Amino acid sequence: PSPANIDARTITGALSNGTDVAMLPKQTRGDTIALSLQFRFGSIDDVTGRDVAAGLVASMLTRGTENLDREQISRRLDELKSRVSIGGGTQSVGVGATTTREHLPEFLALLAEILKSPSFPAGEFEQLRSQAITGLETGRNQPQSVASRALTRHFSPWPKGHPWYAATLDEEIAALQGVSLEDVRDFHADFYGAGFGEISVVGDFDAEETQALLEKHFGDWTTGKPYVRLPDPANPPEAVVRNLETPDQANAAVYRRAEMPVSDSHPDYPALLVANNILGGGGMKSRLGDRVRQTDGLSYSVGSRFGADVLDPHATLSLFAIAAPENVARVRTAFDEELARFFEEGVTEDELKDAVDGILKSWVMSRAEDGNLSGLLRSNLQYDRTLERSAKLEAELASLTKDEVDQAIREHFAKAAFSDFAAGDF
Numbered sequence: 001p002s003p004a005n006i007d008a009r010t011i012t013g014a015l016s017n018g019t020d021v022a023m024l025p026k027q028t029r030g031d032t033i034a035l036s037l038q039f040r041f042g043s044i045d046d047v048t049g050r051d052v053a054a055g056l057v058a059s060m061l062t063r064g065t066e067n068l069d070r071e072q073i074s075r076r077l078d079e080l081k082s083r084v085s086i087g088g089g090t091q092s093v094g095v096g097a098t099t100t101r102e103h104l105p106e107f108l109a110l111l112a113e114i115l116k117s118p119s120f121p122a123g124e125f126e127q128l129r130s131q132a133i134t135g136l137e138t139g140r141n142q143p144q145s146v147a148s149r150a151l152t153r154h155f156s157p158w159p160k161g162h163p164w165y166a167a168t169l170d171e172e173i174a175a176l177q178g179v180s181l182e183d184v185r186d187f188h189a190d191f192y193g194a195g196f197g198e199i200s201v202v203g204d205f206d207a208e209e210t211q212a213l214l215e216k217h218f219g220d221w222t223t224g225k226p227y228v229r230l231p232d233p234a235n236p237p238e239a240v241v242r243n244l245e246t247p248d249q250a251n252a253a254v255y256r257r258a259e260m261p262v263s264d265s266h267p268d269y270p271a272l273l274v275a276n277n278i279l280g281g282g283g284m285k286s287r288l289g290d291r292v293r294q295t296d297g298l299s300y301s302v303g304s305r306f307g308a309d310v311l312d313p314h315a316t317l318s319l320f321a322i323a324a325p326e327n328v329a330r331v332r333t334a335f336d337e338e339l340a341r342f343f344e345e346g347v348t349e350d351e352l353k354d355a356v357d358g359i360l361k362s363w364v365m366s367r368a369e370d371g372n373l374s375g376l377l378r379s380n381l382q383y384d385r386t387l388e389r390s391a392k393l394e395a396e397l398a399s400l401t402k403d404e405v406d407q408a409i410r411e412h413f414a415k416a417a418f419s420d421f422a423a424g425d426f
Contacts, residue, residue, distance in 0.1 A: 058088030193223030252424025280304025346406030
């Protein structure tokens, strides 16, 4: 489906509490429906000191409601041929779900019960906390976990006590040990609710009936703490190189990262997407894949990632590789040389064509999957966009020239300050 076709068939509106709604009714195999919901709440001041409890609320929601225990919720979802995934943090809760036309009314009633009336069973809370702490302890000496956390802490500008502070492993474990079930219950009571958020529905349903159901279950559920966004522009730290010891580990992890003041509305954003695909975002068919795996034989897992924020000038380029500890120096040399060549020579015409074709095909395939499309429609509501923006971005990618990509690489990637963290048994 083309972006214009999707926009023409999408019905937008709102619930009485201000929650935005997008609906795309269409025939589907099995009468399936995909839903995406996100509700935001609170200011940074509101959630300060309560971020640990906030992080546990979403994971507790499907572990029991006032009327159903965890097993009964799971059985009820199976009966309704439905699936639900809930994730949350300090200022939002998000839901991804699938159901069918026949079961939509009952599923929305169940989802509302899960979100609005959790029982927070004490046994489930202790199990969740124990699992979280065990997971953290398991990563204490794992190279990927150690290097990733150290890199995150280096790039985090937020001081201790701020909800976005990047904690040490021991700090995170201590915070989990210190949080109480009452803290989690209170956070849900104080913050959870709709009003600042979006709901999107894609699939086989009647739009009027679905709007009425959404209004019934979520239209009068309003957060007690209005959402206030905190800007998060790029704040690049000094470039450093660090080696971190993880004794008795067969593999080592190498992460290299830089930040730059670019949002996804920046004129160079399309060129940077393509540049990253050529550098390492295209997997083994990329500069880093060719060099580090195919030529040097140093790693089976190597690549790069690039992402830019929607609202703030904040983009990140990351390179990564898993290798034997004795090969870390050679991986770093390969990174150095491939980046230097990338910055100096830019891309080739063939690389440009292959990258653009691959990205455009992946976007078309993604839109053809209703779960992805539902997420895209919800995101567009949040950022006041339509798929016209997607069409414009695709046209910009298709018209890119080698000179434009090379210039973007030199203007942004080449000027960025890269930090490099490796963990292993050195």
